[in-house]
Amino acid sequence: MFYELEVxxxxxxxxxxFGSDTKTSILRSLNNEFENFVSKDLGIVMGVTEVLSVGExxxxxxxxxxxxxxxxxxxxxxxEINETVVGRISEISEFxxxxxxxxxxxxxxxxxxxxxFVSFSKTNVLTGKETKKILKPGEICRAKIVAxxxxxxNNPKIGLTMRQHRLGALKWIKEELTKDKKTTKEAKK
Numbered sequence: 001m002f003y004e005l006e007v008x009x010x011x012x013x014x015x016x017x018f019g020s021d022t023k024t025s026i027l028r029s030l031n032n033e034f035e036n037f038v039s040k041d042l043g044i045v046m047g048v049t050e051v052l053s054v055g056e057x058x059x060x061x062x063x064x065x066x067x068x069x070x071x072x073x074x075x076x077x078x079x080e081i082n083e084t085v086v087g088r089i090s091e092i093s094e095f096x097x098x099x100x101x102x103x104x105x106x107x108x109x110x111x112x113x114x115x116x117f118v119s120f121s122k123t124n125v126l127t128g129k130e131t132k133k134i135l136k137p138g139e140i141c142r143a144k145i146v147a148x149x150x151x152x153x154n155n156p157k158i159g160l161t162m163r164q165h166r167l168g169a170l171k172w173i174k175e176e177l178t179k180d181k182k183t184t185k186e187a188k189k
Contacts, residue, residue: 001083002102003076005042006052009034013057013066022068023051030072036103040150043078044103077102079148079158084167089139092124099141099160106158108143114172115163139169 011033017025030048037045055069079085079101087099087106096109110118113135116128126135135141144167147159162168166176 001078001080002046003043003078004049005074005076006071007034007042007074008069008071010067011070012063013068015064015066018066022054022057026054026068026070027051027072030070034074038150038153038156042074043076044156046075046077046103049073049075077104079104079106079145081145081148083145084142085145085160086140086142086170089135089137089141092120092126092135092137094120097126097135099143101158104156104158106143106145106160108160108162112146112161112163114168133169133172135169139171141169142167142173 009030011026011029013022013025013029017028027048027050030051034045035047050073052071052073057066057068059066085099085101085106087101089097090100090105091098094110096107097113098105098107110120110126113126114128114131114133116131116133118126118128120126124137127133141162143160143162144164145158146161147157149157149159151157166173
């Protein structure tokens with residue numbers, strides 16, 4: 001899920017920025033420091049949007065830069081377990097599919113792509129044996145987050161499933177809804 005958070009931190013403004021507007025320099029420094037920053041608490045920081053307040057600056061001897069206690073707004077993406085997400089399939093492999101979720105890819109194990117026996121073809125396509133559903137790169141899909149790991153902060157892992165009701169490629173869901181609508185109309189007759 002995407003969040004807009006208020007964050008407080010000390011930011012270093014290099015001497016080369018001293019002639020510029022303080023808030024503009026701080027915003028630039030904050031974006032250099034926090035853009036794509038990953039933490040378990042914040043998630044993945046997309047960027048800093050606004051400087052809300054700036055405390056007194058201090059200069060540390062030997063460094064020459066100014067440090068400011070700053071309150072700012074940041075846009076973050078923090079995957080939540082059981083959250084339903086929509087993304088694009090970026091890659092298919094013999095062990096599953098990768099789906100782009102904003103700033104990060106999630107992985108769907110082959111057993112979690114559909115409620116069917118799934119086979120992988122050399123043309124990078126997953127096919128359901130009974131349903132004949134096909135999953136290929138570029139498909140827009142709906143999935144549920146089942147795991148999120150921040151063990152390696154430089155490479156967080158997101159596990160997804162598409163085996164539940166109304167999950168999977170959007171074209172599959174549309175076909176399902178059309179079939180359900182038809183069944184409901186026939187039952188009313």
